[in-house]
Amino acid sequence: MDHTFGSNPIPSGNVSKTEVLTVKPLRSLAPIFPSPPDPSAPPSSQYASIPPTGPFPPGATPFFPFFAMSDPQKPGQQWAYPIPSPVPLNSFKTPVSASGNGDIGTSRRGTSTTRNRVDDDGNSLSDSFENGFERNMETGSEVNEQTRVARRKVRAKSGIPVSTADIAIDEVVNNMIKAFNLVEINTFHQANSNKELVDRVLIVFNLLRRKITQIDEKHVVPGVAKRPDLRAGNICMTKGVRANTVKRIGPVPGVEIGDIFFFRMEMCLAGVHAPSMAGIDYMGVKVAGEDDPLAVSIVSSGGYDDEGDDGDVLIYSGQGGVQRKDKQQSDQQLVRGNLALEKSLHKANEVRVIRGLKDFASPTGKVYVYDGLYKIHESWIDKGKSGCNIFKYKLVRVVGQREAFTLWKSIQQWKDGAVSRPGVILPDLTSGAESLPVCLVNDVDGEKGPAYFTYSPTLKYAKPFPSTKPSVENCNCCTGGCQANSHCPCVQRNEGQIPYTSLGVLLSHNSLIQECGSMCICPVNCRNRISQAGLKMRLEVFKTKNKGWGLRSWDPIRSGSFICEYAGVVISEKGIDSDDNYIFDATRTFEPLETRPTDEPVKFPFPLVISARKEGNVSRFMNHSCSPNVYWQPVIRENQDESYFHVAFFAIKHIPPMQELTFNYGLVSADKAGARGKKCLCGESNCKGVFY
Incomplete structure (x- = not known):
């Protein structure tokens, strides 16, 4: 019998103290x-609990601090x-x-x-x-x-x-x-x-x-x-x-x-x-x-x-x-x-x-x-x-x-094709390049779309960076996919653990993620290839009221989920054009999601700069915010003596459908202090007023 106080009447007669003590505490x-039970009231209104002020049955004592709950402003x-x-x-x-x-x-x-x-x-x-x-x-x-x-x-x-x-x-x-x-x-x-x-x-x-x-x-x-x-x-x-x-x-x-x-x-x-x-x-x-x-x-x-x-x-x-x-x-x-x-x-x-x-x-x-x-x-x-x-x-x-x-309910109807999404300009901005369509929407004004660019779901290199470790050993042991706690070399490079859950939720933060490379024999759905599998949620590019074009999702996004990578063309630091508004510069200073007592935020071993002005994916439409809901992690895929760096975006917190996806663009280094700042329109309470 469960004698948990508050869920059953207090039993009469002898009660085993041992039995009571083994029941999990309230x-x-x-x-x-509620009020004490009224004997004249019908059975349905009888309570199986005791008010904080009593009366208390034999053996019961008042609960502190509930015994005295009067308003301090009005004694009694x-x-x-x-x-x-x-x-x-x-x-x-x-x-x-x-x-x-x-x-x-x-x-x-x-x-x-x-x-x-x-x-x-x-x-x-x-x-x-x-x-x-x-x-x-x-x-x-x-x-x-x-x-x-x-x-x-x-x-x-x-x-x-x-x-x-x-x-x-x-x-x-x-x-x-x-x-x-x-x-x-x-x-x-x-x-x-x-x-x-x-x-x-x-x-x-x-x-x-x-x-x-x-x-x-x-x-x-x-x-x-x-x-x-x-x-x-x-x-x-x-x-x-x-x-x-x-x-x-x-x-x-x-x-x-x-x-x-x-x-x-x-x-x-x-x-x-x-x-x-x-x-x-x-x-x-x-x-x-x-x-x-x-x-x-x-x-x-x-x-x-x-x-x-x-x-x-x-x-x-x-x-x-x-x-x-x-x-x-x-x-x-x-x-x-x-x-x-x-x-x-x-x-x-x-x-x-x-x-x-x-x-x-x-x-x-x-x-x-x-x-x-x-x-x-x-x-x-x-x-x-x-x-x-x-x-x-x-x-x-x-x-x-x-x-x-x-x-x-409306979003589900859009997905099912029962109702058209209002304001759609293009049903699929990617032209089939992604496994899921990304619609282009404008229900704000008459603009027909952003400036022309070529959609590319992946990052393009002129040549890879040298490997961080000479003669990298790729996994040849995981035909069904890499497994945690295994002797797979790709797992060992991540301190013996795969950095993702099976749902693609990131487990490690502010660390360099070592994903399987193209020479590994594990399949594309390997748990250590999350950022390589493309979009897993329905996204849309939409016209904002005052920030140009933005990005949001039809689907709910759970905290830590992979969203997309920053695709474009890898360029040198010297090749940065001051008029290019689609630059991701990994050499900037970014606030880490999870600060550590002594460690600096993890960065790439070599400077990585990406331009998505002429060629890129949905990430190029993500706006800046001083209080963002998305952050980026460095990802490396190595093959023997070659390293391919990638920038992967993950959700900081749960993001409801149709909420704009934003990340912090970071601060330029001291030697680039002459960079022109832009007025920030994020609208957050901690807005710094400018971003770069």
């Missing part, structure tokens, strides 16, 4: 503190809606039913079907633990960050060597938090964040998640299922790397409509949806003298009988009614999240809606889209597919908000 998700009075809840997000576990709309948590939802599933990076999924990052497959126990830290201390005292993987991750975490100025965040700023802080938190989470993926691949632990996303999220929580720590009704500062998330933990860290698994998030508020649970956000991910094809109306199914161990169905009850949705119907408060959509790049993955604010207009009881009663809630989107889910 550690991470925000609790709901309770905070009331719409003031944000003083309950920190994820400080305790939100009570959840056996299962529900999006609930996975302690219900062990789909245990039989998820055992062999993998996440977006190819790691085994286990939904049995919400906030742990590993599960011991022999004992079933959770291995979380606190457990790992305690284990290291015990090992250190007993003389047992600490895992090199643990040490590596500790160093990465500490350096990363310092680099992104997240060591000591202002408490008020953390409770009420802005876009800049939310972005920093999520960038650190994703950098850390990918680094853990790479370290785990190198240090395999038998019998342990890896969840780098949960582990990275747990570390971020422990270190205080999070934003919007106060739960609230309505908009979340720094989270914009249309923002995307590829992991539930990201929504948790950003403060947009507190439960890392449950589909309904709610909070207790005091309205008209009584405490009510009100819904603050929901996730509709398509796992239940939701009807969400309408862009402005969502029919949402309630939670509960399923016992996953024996698959028996039962009627849903008007408790917890269902009751919160019902209360929100009568209070007419706004509810944040996140829609979970299929991720085109991952057969098992989802992308979560924040679709803005909705209001619940009606509720009813319906018969589900199992024949049991389920609650239905009709949510209608608040008018006047920017497009999000409806934009995704």
